[in-house]
Amino acid sequence: MTDWLGMSVPPRTPRPDLKGRVLARALARRRRWPLALAAALVVVAGGVGSAWWAYGRIDALGAERDRLAARVAALEDTVSSFIHDPATRLIQVPVSTGGRVGTVTIFADSARHRWLVRCDGLAPNARDQAYQLWFVTDKGMQPAALMAMDRDQPMVMGLPLPQAGERVMGAAMSIEPRAGSTSPSGPLVFHLDL
Amino acid sequence: MVRRLKARHEHALQELYDALAPWVLGLAYRILHDEDAAEEVVGDVFVKVWRHVHKHDPSRGPLVPWILSIARNRALDELRRRQRWWRKADRWGRAQGAGAGEEVATPGPHEAAVPGWPLHREVHAALATLPDDLRRVVTLAYFEGLSHSQIARRLQQPLGTVKTRLRAAHHKLADQLAHLKDWLE
Numbered sequence: 001m002t003d004w005l006g007m008s009v010p011p012r013t014p015r016p017d018l019k020g021r022v023l024a025r026a027l028a029r030r031r032r033w034p035l036a037l038a039a040a041l042v043v044v045a046g047g048v049g050s051a052w053w054a055y056g057r058i059d060a061l062g063a064e065r066d067r068l069a070a071r072v073a074a075l076e077d078t079v080s081s082f083i084h085d086p087a088t089r090l091i092q093v094p095v096s097t098g099g100r101v102g103t104v105t106i107f108a109d110s111a112r113h114r115w116l117v118r119c120d121g122l123a124p125n126a127r128d129q130a131y132q133l134w135f136v137t138d139k140g141m142q143p144a145a146l147m148a149m150d151r152d153q154p155m156v157m158g159l160p161l162p163q164a165g166e167r168v169m170g171a172a173m174s175i176e177p178r179a180g181s182t183s184p185s186g187p188l189v190f191h192l193d194l
Numbered sequence: 195m196v197r198r199l200k201a202r203h204e205h206a207l208q209e210l211y212d213a214l215a216p217w218v219l220g221l222a223y224r225i226l227h228d229e230d231a232a233e234e235v236v237g238d239v240f241v242k243v244w245r246h247v248h249k250h251d252p253s254r255g256p257l258v259p260w261i262l263s264i265a266r267n268r269a270l271d272e273l274r275r276r277q278r279w280w281r282k283a284d285r286w287g288r289a290q291g292a293g294a295g296e297e298v299a300t301p302g303p304h305e306a307a308v309p310g311w312p313l314h315r316e317v318h319a320a321l322a323t324l325p326d327d328l329r330r331v332v333t334l335a336y337f338e339g340l341s342h343s344q345i346a347r348r349l350q351q352p353l354g355t356v357k358t359r360l361r362a363a364h365h366k367l368a369d370q371l372a373h374l375k376d377w378l379e
């Protein structure tokens with residue numbers, strides 16, 4: 001029966017402002033419900049929208065992946081036929097750049113008049129320089145390709161040979177200004193006679 | 195009142211505050227002896243009642259004692275927290291011991307206008323008619339939240355004596371207060 005003992009204490013008149021504060025505290029939680037509900041709806045809507053966007057994005061990326069895979073397969077076929085063609089001659093040139101030893105590999109296809117060149121282990125260029133590959137022809141050095149190497153990674157490129165009338169007798173590589181040169185002006189990386 | 199509270203009628207909460215806030219504040223102040231802390235307890239109590247009124251089971255007792263028990267527990271929690279933090283248990287003990295007779299003092303006549311006053315007078319009278327030794331243990335247990343062994347140490351009485359006195363006091367109070375009902379409609 002001690003439940004009633006609290007009533008044995010004389011009452012105290014609360015300060016007038018206490019009622020407003022107490023009721024505000026008690027009812028605040030209830031009035032937050034609409035806001036919480038709205039927030040929850042926004043979150044759900046956002047989640048659905050994100051899921052829809054992600055689904056569409058995944059779909060697009062899947063299509064892009066398939067397209068790139070088909071392109072890579074075609075390139076593999078091309079490179080494979082290029083490399084294994086009896087008319088293809090393989091030339092490997094060891095080079096030294098920036099104190100590093102690398103390799104320039106040339107697949108020279110005399111049937112299609114194309115070269116496939118792969119450069120491995122070349123030191124990255126200074127910011128204002130680039131590697132330039134040259135065809136050595138009976139009419140002099142002809143620009144073949146300009147390769148600005150900012151990162152340490154292999155580089156592969158396909159090069160059509162000069163027009164008929166110019167006989168390619170070799171290849172060379174030099175370090176040139178970033179925009180390239182019409183004739184070699186910088187240090188030679190290699191010079192090769194075929 | 196309970197039905198309207200459970201139906202989330204805000205006006206019912208206002209009515210409940212008007213009817214019970216003076217009693218909750220009085221009880222909290224009796225335990226804490228601090229007006230600001232007692233008002234904090236009042237706020238906590240009505241927030242808790244509003245949020246948990248659906249848990250009140252009328253078959254297990256009226257609404258007012260349920261709310262008073264919430265107020266008492268909250269005030270005792272605050273009291274213990276203060277005692278731990280301030281390490282003033284001895285001063286509190288002396289203050290409570292000196293004021294042990296105040297809870298049965300006759301209140302001023304102006305307070306009779308407060309809702310629930312007749313019920314207060316009955317409970318007050320029932321407590322006042324207890325012999326001093328019984329009233330003392332009830333007061334220490336209810337208003338200070340002391341355990342049986344703590345009361346025994348405080349009064350320097352055997353534990354068995356304390357238990358016997360508490361049991362006797364509860365029987366007497368139960369006899370005198372069994373007819374009480376809420377005055378809330």
